Amino acid sequence: MSTFSQSYPMSGGDDQHSYIHNSTYQKAAMDGVEEKAKQYILEKFDLLTLNPDLSTFRIADFGCSIGPNTFHAIQNIIDAVKLKHLKESQENSLVSSLEFQVFFNDQSNNDFNTLFRTLPTSFEQEYLSVGVPGSFYGRVLPKNSIHIGTTSCTTHWLSGVPEQVFDKKSPAWNKSYIYCNNLIEEVTKAYKDQYTQDMSLFLKARAEELVPGGLMIMLGLYLPDGVAMYETWPGIVKDTMGDCLQEMAKLGITSHEKIEMFSMPLYFPYFSEVKGVIEENESFTIELMETVRHPLEAAELTNDFMISTYRAVMPTFIEKHFGNGKVDELFNRLAKKFSEHPIDFEKCKKQMIYYVVLKRK
Ligand code: SAH
Numbered sequence: 001m002s003t004f005s006q007s008y009p010m011s012g013g014d015d016q017h018s019y020i021h022n023s024t025y026q027k028a029a030m031d032g033v034e035e036k037a038k039q040y041i042l043e044k045f046d047l048l049t050l051n052p053d054l055s056t057f058r059i060a061d062f063g064c065s066i067g068p069n070t071f072h073a074i075q076n077i078i079d080a081v082k083l084k085h086l087k088e089s090q091e092n093s094l095v096s097s098l099e100f101q102v103f104f105n106d107q108s109n110n111d112f113n114t115l116f117r118t119l120p121t122s123f124e125q126e127y128l129s130v131g132v133p134g135s136f137y138g139r140v141l142p143k144n145s146i147h148i149g150t151t152s153c154t155t156h157w158l159s160g161v162p163e164q165v166f167d168k169k170s171p172a173w174n175k176s177y178i179y180c181n182n183l184i185e186e187v188t189k190a191y192k193d194q195y196t197q198d199m200s201l202f203l204k205a206r207a208e209e210l211v212p213g214g215l216m217i218m219l220g221l222y223l224p225d226g227v228a229m230y231e232t233w234p235g236i237v238k239d240t241m242g243d244c245l246q247e248m249a250k251l252g253i254t255s256h257e258k259i260e261m262f263s264m265p266l267y268f269p270y271f272s273e274v275k276g277v278i279e280e281n282e283s284f285t286i287e288l289m290e291t292v293r294h295p296l297e298a299a300e301l302t303n304d305f306m307i308s309t310y311r312a313v314m315p316t317f318i319e320k321h322f323g324n325g326k327v328d329e330l331f332n333r334l335a336k337k338f339s340e341h342p343i344d345f346e347k348c349k350k351q352m353i354y355y356v357v358l359k360r361k
Helices: 024-031 034-043 069-091 112-117 121-126 185-209 233-250 256-260 271-280 303-313 315-322 326-340
Strands: 056-062 099-106 127-133 146-152 210-222 284-293 352-360
Touching: 024 069, 024 146, 024 210, 024 303, 034 069, 034 210, 034 284, 034 352, 056 069, 056 185, 069 099, 069 121, 069 146, 099 112, 112 127, 121 127, 146 185, 185 210, 185 271, 210 271, 210 284, 233 256, 233 303, 233 326, 271 284, 271 352, 303 326, 315 326
Parallel strands: 056 099, 056 146, 099 127, 146 210
Antiparallel strands: 210 352, 284 352
16 A cells, blocks of 8 residues: 555745745746636626625635645735725715634644644734634535635645555556656556546535635646656656665665555646536536746746745655655765756746636536
8 A cells, every 4th residue: 555645735834945945836827827717707796786785705725735825816806805895885875894714724733733834924914814624525615604715726736646656556556757757658547537537526625615606727837738747857856766766775765666556646737637527517607718938938947946936845745655764865975966967947848837717607
């Protein structure tokens, strides 16, 4: 059996390796689309139909991690809703005030203390916050309670690794590869099936939590058609991690058996797969479904940036599987390898961002 737990929080606290200081790649993805959400809310979101007596507006971020990106996403939504509320109140000569309540969801072992400790004071005056521990692949909030839900860079984290991937007798055995690099068709299929199942549970839960007319805003990374993970820089980083682990096994720091029982719980879908699972859920209308290039993909990323980005998102499940001290060993080796043979970013295929706004029927 694999030793994976069902949750893999980002690096907590606020030291040099924490997610707080190493999440600009995810933040840039958000920046690339933030105007679209604002525009949609201003032009199309109908607060009055939602509830003419609305006094508490509830927003939830699913997979918020420890900040600061979540604060940014929430602020963006609040600013737009406030503007919209002002406009609708003036047009309908209404005098009403709107209070905001924000639900921050992540796995229970997410570092919620750091999240709330770093909540900007200006935000504290603007909304009331609630921490919501639990997996977003099930219900985490009351039925019919949320007006806008959002999630960014989250659902490529699967609820678990498909079992067949560790089974030597299965055609979906992932050999010594440590993630779904798209080299073995059956492995890709096993991961894809897990993704589809997880995503449909995600949408089912959100459909219950959102009020009719409420919005679900989703941002995530996908692979363009014809591109395999091993051709992208995130793929190259993970394959190189695999090489480093093999070296560590040769030196007796870990073992080949342990590597064979390790595969990352990550799947980056093709756009048609994202679209397919959304369309299958009939509780939403698709208001917006767009793709954009990741703003940082055009820039020359540095090896240091790339390694620290990965170090902030990977440590918990690497440590859980390989044991104490192995994260430092692995990332030191990775840094050495990339300083000797830097990635040629120009040659790498690019992942893209999808941006979706769904409305609860
Ligand atoms: N949305 C933030 C964080 C993205 S990192 C941002 O854009 O910066 C991905 C986050 O999703 C992590 O904090 C991880 O713990 C969370 N996550 C992954 N699977 C989850 C699940 N099943 N339920 C809740 N949170 C999950």
